[in-house]
Amino acid sequence: MRIAITAALIVTTVLYAAPPIQANPPATIPPSLLRPIPSTGGIPPAVDPAILKPTDASAGTPQSYERSAKDFVRAKFGTQRGITRTQNIAQFSQWKDPSSWQALWDAMKDEKDDVRLGFLDHLASQGGLGQGMLAKIAIRNEESAIRHEASRRIVRPACDEVIAIIELGLRDERHLVVNHSGLLAGKVDAFAVIPSLIFAQVTADEKKTKGDLAWIAIGTNTHYIANVTAVVGDNAGAFIPVIGTLQTGVLMRVQDAMVYNYRSDAHQSLIALTSRDFGQSTADNGWDMKRWWTWFNTEYVPFKQAQAASQIAPVIPPTIPPVPPAVTPPAEKS
DSSP: OOOOOOOOOOOOOOOOOOOOOOOOOOOOOOGGGTSOOOSSSOOOOSSOGGGGSOSOTTOOOGGGGHHHHHHHHHHHHSSOOHHHHHHHHGGGGGOOOHHHHHHHHHHTTTSOHHHHHHHHHHHHTSHHHHHHHHHHHHHHOSOHHHHHHHHHTSOSSOOHHHHHHHHHHHTOSOHHHHHHHHHHHHHTTOGGGHHHHHHHSEEEEOOOSOSOSEEEEEEEEEEEEEEEEEEEETTEEEEEEEEEEEEEEEEEEEOOOOEEEEOHHHHHHHHHHHHHHHSSOOGGGTTOHHHHHHHIIIIIHHHHHHHHHHHSSOOOOOOOOOOOOOOOOOOOOO
């Protein structure tokens, strides 16, 4: 007996629905990098400074918090030690009104580091306005260690409130404040302030005093007998010469001068930010503002505009080829 064995091969294809393709959210390019720097007039701010004002209409003013801030610091940290002091530091969380932070920070000026660092930690948890206050401390505080601790708590890349504080610092008349602002811009990747950095790296200070600044005389003195004085004695006479001096040469009066200040920290941050973002070193621009202006308008802005255009281009999902139907081969004949 011959037994016929029929084998049937059934091909089953399971088609899984492909998940939708989602593009990663692109990094936002600051508008200040997409527009050329004007040839005349001021530079438009990268961020509206009004963002630094609290939105709560019921908030107080810094002056209204001065007394309560001093009382709070004196009562909580004056003679407290150990666990009680640690618990009191945790009470910074009660100070949520941004209008109170400056008064509170001023009140703890002479406190130990644990108190001030605790307050910096509190600011780090208070959103954008807290970040802005950290930036203000990182720029304007006198102690370099505190400035470092404040900048270390700022989120990278910097939020709009930090950008606004940095830009206000770059427009300050005090050279130290401008240098600290430029240094912070480099630390927190504040690319939006690059136009302000270009014009903050060098400044020309006008003379604010009246009158001559200096006298410079270059000349020679020539002596001659200008006159004689007769001297009469017994059976004698003589003359005493009177010596005169003739001055010849040049006398220069310095009545006006222009002093240029080169802010090295702002300059180095400008080179670091632009070189890293542009992909090529910009150190060759040196301290020449006109050269920086030309580079920004003719090379950097088109580069950023091309980046922005590529980010908003539609993402086309790949075409999925159709799946062929299942095939069942014929049975073998016995």
